[in-house]
Amino acid sequence: MEEKLYTLIIVTENNIGLLNHISVVFTRRHINIRSLTASESKIKDVYTFTIVIKMTEELVRKVAKQLEKIIGIFKVFVYEDSEIIHQELALYKLPISAIKSGINLEQIVRNHNARVLDIKEDYILIEKTGHKTDTQNLLKELQPFGVLQFIRSGRVAMAKPMKPLDDHLKEKEEAYDYI
Amino acid sequence: MATLTQTTKEKTAAPATQKVSGSDAVIRSLLAEGVDLVFGYPGGAIMPVYDSLYQNGKKIEHILTRHEQGAIHAAEAFAKISGKVGVVFATSGPGATNLVTGLSNAKIDSTPLVCITGQVTSNLLGFDAFQETDMIGISMPVTKWNYQITKAEEIPLAFAKAFYIACSGRPGPVLLDITKDALLSSIENFSYQKVERISGYYPYPKIDMEKVREAANLINNAKKPLILAGQGITISGAEKELETFVNKTGIPVAATLFGLTAFPSKHPLFVGMLGMHGNYAPNIKTNEADLIIAIGMRFDDRVTGDTSKYAKNAKVIHIDIDAAEIDKNIKTKVAVVSDAKKALEKLISLVQKNNFEEWLNEFKDLDKVEQDEIIAPNIAPKGKALRMAEVVHRVSEMTKGDPIVVTDVGQHQMMAARYYKFLKPKSIITSGGLGTMGFGLPAAVGAGIAGKDRGVILFVGDGGFQMTIQELATLWHYKIPVKIVLLNNNFLGMVRQWQQLFFDKRYACTTMHNPDFVKIAEGFGLKSRKVQERAELDGALSEMLDSDTAYLLVVEVEKEGNVFPMVPAGAAVSEMILKP
């Protein structure tokens, strides 16, 4: 079966040990996590982990079921790229000489919908959000200026359908008995 | 403990409150959960708990095993036989790490345990203090849940969660790691409420009747159906429902190693054990069946052999409480994610009787082959040397399915499973998923306590016996009358068999130069005897069975005996072989 990029949105309790638990499910199966982001959700004390992995559909379904067994995990959503809106954030640090290099840095920043976050005596810091290919393209264009530092965050994503998280959680709760 | 309080729904009744120490709170919490027996081993960090145990008089009995691994295996067997949660105490560091094998064993075999480990004082955590081990980190992959308690006030709720999690849904081991300062400080208002629900934990899936109807439809239309019964039936307490279902439909039943006591072996529709060393007919017929009805079993690779060639002619119905088991190893047609008992109750009213006479006769034909080629020559061998099979067979004939049979891991385990005729539920205690050598003797301690009225026979090999041999002292200390049948081949037999079959008889490091087991047993205060002649076997077995106290019978068996039939590693179940 063909390997694809999947985004897992894991909805959990606010609990220190869970990250360790989650990563064990992947490491046990020799699965490389491409990116991981932890964040609060709109519900108090409910957190979300957004994990990007490349694997077959069969395996991703099995992994999702293993994750849902962990106590403290409410729900695991598995999405293909077409089902979500996703973003990453990248930062680029260039030497201040970039401004005087003769190439129009401002135009590049505008064309890429990036922005300047900070300018100091010796460097200039640019920020861009977008898909990986977008932030990567900007990196390529900035390379001639002598990029001092580059960093990209993990993916954050939201599913396209309207259904609110509360409804998902309620449905899940109602599908089970507790004693 | 923000997360615990926020996420737990408690019973509303508010019991009286009292100021108590953390360690007293531990004992009170255990009493509130109905615990009257624990297994354990003391040490520095857990001493306050032992002190509270002592001060609480005889309310909770403590079994001092001779090793923490012994304590946890004993607790596993105790849990399985008693239907209660097994409770273990161990100290920090080495005491706690000695539990790891047992935790892993209990996790894979779905055994409910609550293990309580002492931990260094909370302000020393992470500073390599004396006897500090990161037990939360170590035990995380081998527990159903674990939690570190650093404040006395957390104790009642953490215990309530631990017991609820250990025994609800698919059972499993829980570890509570308690820092010494939490044990020594006090709680102003101790009150204990059992937990009935924890957020983010979904133990009992509601049954989907649509799936049940689909399953019934497949069952009613099948020509060659086969039921695969597993431990889930025992955990669910669905033995009666299974029998009713089988009697109503007329469908034959095969069992996993753990399913052997889910269905009476003398029922005419029982067709034997599945898997690598199971019976011939059910393995061969798995690949001819048009419908497989798997109930509370997880298609372990010892059961399926090569999954790409497994049950390819069958539609598979899988009834299991754990959604993660569905499609994990074998693709299902209809999945009923439910407790086995509930699912069977619903199914019973929807199924009808069909005539499977021809299909059943095919099982009988293969059965006869196994009977003639394997079973008969093994229980009545022509050669001089005693064989494991005949010993187990004689014990089975003499005890008639009454006692609890405990095994260690190896050839003798498979022989016990194959040749003992199980008639009652909860009659086999063995290490299945992990295959833990050294499990047998301590498990016999736990089974002996929980199953006092039934008695315990332990079948063990000379290798595994020496892994936890110190627990003979526990048998003696607590006067637990376990009858030990040591099937001594002076080899690590199961490994030697593989060396013979798959490594051209290169017996690397599997020969055993054994001590005088009879003397050892006597040193531990047990009665003991050795037999090597067939003529003496029955007499020796009777003497052992008649003994009021623990007894070690050393039976010298054929050195290079093999377990057959066998599904060679990597082969299909239908490629099961009857001889090398």
Ligand SMILES: Cc1cc2nc3c(=O)[nH]c(=O)nc-3n(C[C@H](O)[C@H](O)[C@H](O)COP(=O)(O)OP(=O)(O)OC[C@H]3O[C@@H](n4cnc5c(N)ncnc54)[C@H](O)[C@@H]3O)c2cc1C
């Ligand atoms: C040397 C050796 C040889 C072995 N050879 C064999 C062999 O030949 N044949 C064999 O069968 N085994 C063999 N085993 C054992 C094997 O490794 C597995 O442990 C065993 O097959 C598992 O049986 P099971 O699936 O019934 O039980 P478990 O592994 O305990 O699985 C139980 C299943 O039931 C489910 N369940 C739990 N509670 C409920 C409930 N209330 N309702 C519904 N479902 C529930 C669980 O989710 C799980 O899927 C061998 C082991 C060793 C060490």
Ligand SMILES: Cc1ncc(C[n+]2csc(CCOP(=O)(O)OP(=O)(O)O)c2C)c(N)n1
């Ligand atoms: C703790 C542990 N170590 C190693 C093994 C591998 N192993 C499986 S069976 C076996 C041989 C068991 O020999 P013995 O206890 O003499 O029993 P027999 O097979 O001869 O009946 C070994 C070494 C294991 N299952 N468990």
